[in-house]
Amino acid sequence: QQQVKQSPQSLIVQKGGISIINCAYENTAFDYFPWYQQFPGKGPALLIAIRPDVSEKKEGRFTISFNKSAKQFSLHIMDSQPGDSATYFCAASPETSYDKVIFGPGTSLSVIP
């Protein structure tokens, strides 16, 4: 099974700071890279996603940076807020297949005042 590696496992950021979570993949067939946000007691929710034809995608305070040659992508949360405290999962899938999504192990983010 192809892996998606994710780091760090946990992250503490001051309010107003930048949170950065990194992921790396192996399978070059992956061509859709979503990020999920999960609050305690809830299911993961799709946050933002990118395809490899672009190097960056921004939605509000959330930005995905993508490096196709390095097979790495990262989530940046600008101006981090306590309400951003959650677990974040990166994932990767071939865009043509609905059964080959691989999730990273998750990063627990705590934003402190």
Added chain:
Amino acid sequence: DAGITQSPRHKVTETGTPVTLRCHQTENHRYMYWYRQDPGHGLRLIHYSYGVKDTDKGEVSDGYSVSRSKTEDFLLTLESATSSQTSVYFCAIAQGAPGGYTFGSGTRLTVV
């Protein structure tokens, strides 16, 4: 959660007993999935369905079976529960591109 209901939300069961978890969706989505979530492992696919009576195995299918007799219902059965199946179970539907899921709120299962 976009019309996805999981039941029960919590369950404690004894080792060796059968357990069935239910996922119900109201939006006629074709693809449905069962995942388990464990610390350090992220989300791992157990089984998925691509239509009524059409199901297939995922990464961690041993000890689990599924059924989908109606579009709206996807059942996950643990034939004989073991302590290693203590986990949080999530149902999901596919929306948009593959990997773009909507998840239910989860079932926390404890096998004692």
